[in-house]
Amino acid sequence: MAETIYIKNMVCPRCIAAVTETFHQAGIAPERISLGEVQVTTMPDELQLEKIQSTLEAQGFELLNRGKSAIIAQIKSAIIEQVHYSKEPLKVNFSTYLSEKIHQEYGSLSRLFSSVEGVTIEKFITSQKIEKVKELLHYDELNLSQIAHQLDYSSVAHLSSQFKKETGMTPSAFKKQKTISRNTLDQL
Template sequence: MTLIKMMIESFYIKNMVCPRCIMAVKSILEELKIDYVSVNLGQIDLNQPLSKGDLNQLEIQLKNFGFEILEPGNSSLVSKIKTTLIEQIHYSTEYLNVNFSAFLSDKLNHEYSYLSRLFSSVEGITIEKYITKLRIEKVKELLYYNELSLTQIAYQLGYSSVAYLSTQFKKETGMTPTEFKKLRGPGHKHLDSL
């Protein structure tokens, strides 16, 4: 009996920040007839290495949709930090019972101090500031849809109190959550612009 070892090639994709992004990338792969194992936020796993021609076509199609293949190394690790945080803050239904530094260290198998220095040097802001921006965008979304109270939103996003959430919200947006609710439009930013 012969065992065939499957060779998986992974690519890290910049600006893949939502479930629709995953669907768009799957559509691109299917259109190009590229066999894939999985497509997740920020990452594509393929069954086999791509030829130069296929890779070139993939890069072109991804760029048409605002995505970009990241070179292995620092940029892909920063992208992993971002997608890990986006998944947790915007899409996870499980309450995070550890702090974000421990969560990132565990998920990415790196010391938090290393991740923090790398992120700051590449992005020009700290991971903590990025987390704040993500959380405030989620607060805006939840306020806009008006399904939860501010107390419920504070609990869901791991804020210690409504007062702390309100202080961070005002600092980030220049208005209170109540003032924001009175606006007519959604007022939140796209996650790939953070």
């Protein structure tokens, strides 16, 4: 049976490549690697784990214990994966998606996330969506209506309202800026 190792700040495909390389250098061939987690057939021994941990820390990652930190990392990774990398919109709401993905009741996930992170899961989702909107506006390939549809907003007005509330400016004003201010995903 596969064991899962959780990693904090693993938020993009390049992160997956870096973590994959780190595990291979330690002599471990992961069964599967996705955002925030690595599945291995057998757990690394203590020496391998130390090597993996020090290499990951040098790259800005952190190995997590199976407790609360690991669950928080799973929640964040699932949200980031859905908002930033999924080509298909969710067919269910985020609470159902997270419960099914993490195999825990949403209420307990929500309470844990809020108590540890100091913000609600919904606020975290919103900040991720707004960051994705910024990216899409910057690349100027989609209009606001297409962006709203892609990110599951009920309307352009809803997206614009949430964008202004989060950034202090309208999407149009943001787009006109000469310098685009964006945050890295692991800082949200």
